[in-house]
Amino acid sequence: MKKIFLVMAAALLAAACMRLPQVPTLGEFTLPISGQKTEWTSTDYEGKPVLIVFMGSWCPYCKMAMPFIDAANENFGGQVEIVAAFLDDTPEPVAKAVKEHNFKTKALYNAGNIAESMEVSGLPHVVIFDKKHNAVKMWEGFSPSLGQEIHDYLKKISK
Template identity: 85%
Template sequence: MKKVFLVMALAVLAVACMRLPQVPTLDEFSLPVAGEKTEWISTDYEGKPVLIVFMGSWCPYCKMSMPFIDAANENFGGQVEIVSAFLDDDPADVAKVVKEHNFKTKALYNASNIAESMEVSGLPHVVVFDKKHNAVKMWEGFSPELGQEIHDYLKKVSK
């Protein structure tokens, strides 16, 4: 009986020590908007789905995804808050790539800490948060199908 109790106690302890995967949430944070003297504040969009694309001005795949993100913003911008969050610290680097690619989606910068807290490990990294600001869908990396996948998913979430 003591052995059974000991095995059960060790099993409970092992489970308690395991790092359970957590669904990222859109916690309260603010980031500066490139080319503006304003801050984007996550809590301003409570009750509204949010799509954040983590990007880098140096990332070729991020640049390739810009037309997809602009198309999503054009089609769903009224129902879903869509922003790009650049890891760059220098707003001039972000402004330059935004201009070069005629990128119209709101570009935030200085997002390294936010990306780290959400365990972003590759770029581009797209996260969709529902109206309660729980992450419901993520894509990491670029694929030619990314634009269609985002469109199809936002069609469901924006209803």
Template identity: 30%
Template sequence: MKKGWISIAIAVLVVGVIIFMNQSNTGNRDTRPEAGFTAPDFTLLNEEGKEVTLSQLKGKPVFINFWASWCPPCKEEMPLIQEAYEKYGNQVVFLGVNLTFQDSREEAISFMKSNGYEMPILFDDNPDVKKTVAKLYRAESIPTSFFIDKNGVIQVKKIGAMNYDEIESNINKIIGD
């Protein structure tokens, strides 16, 4: 009798694992800040005070970079992102999400302008750190970048600074059909 119940329990467990794995592999239905999943939606303000909503960019590849003006690896990576922006800005939407809750708008804008960087920046300045877009995306260290295809699916999540070849390779992953 015990063997029968154990067999049923194992069968139920196996079916549950198969269903879970199947749902995890579909990716497009789930929203998670990881490769293979739909990018979590957000709305932030840009430098002009206009709202930018990620879901409204669906149909276009998107590059998101979480950064701060005081961050040494961010400063190192930014000229390379600017170079990619100049080359691919007509094919990919570039968004620099400034961790304004740890930085300031003034510092971020000054940093971008003084260095001639033109990538659009958004301000992640929710005073409740638990509700920031950085928290939503689990960008716990910076820089952290996301390469999102035109369907809104994250193709690459990269923690840490990238060299130009890596940036370009990841951009090609999201613009290639």
């Protein structure tokens, strides 16, 4: 009986020490917009769903996702705020990637701290936040079906 009690106590202690995944919220932050002298502020979109895709100008998979993000922005940009948040610290590499790939979606930069706070560990990393700015769907990494999956989910929430 003591062994069972000790095993259960150890299991409870281990479970208490484990970090449970948290559903991130959008929070309040401001990032500069590439190619503009203005900034994007998350609180400006309260009451509106937001899709953020974390990217890097150096990331080949992020560049492959750009047409998907532009398509989502073209189809749902009126109902959902869609932005690309580049981890690059400076605007120059972001502007170059945007121009090179004819990327039309609003491109933010210097998003490394925001990505870290949301525990982004791979790129591209797409997060959809609902009207209350709670994360409701996430994708990490690139797949050929990513564009269709994003489209289908945005169609469902924008009804």
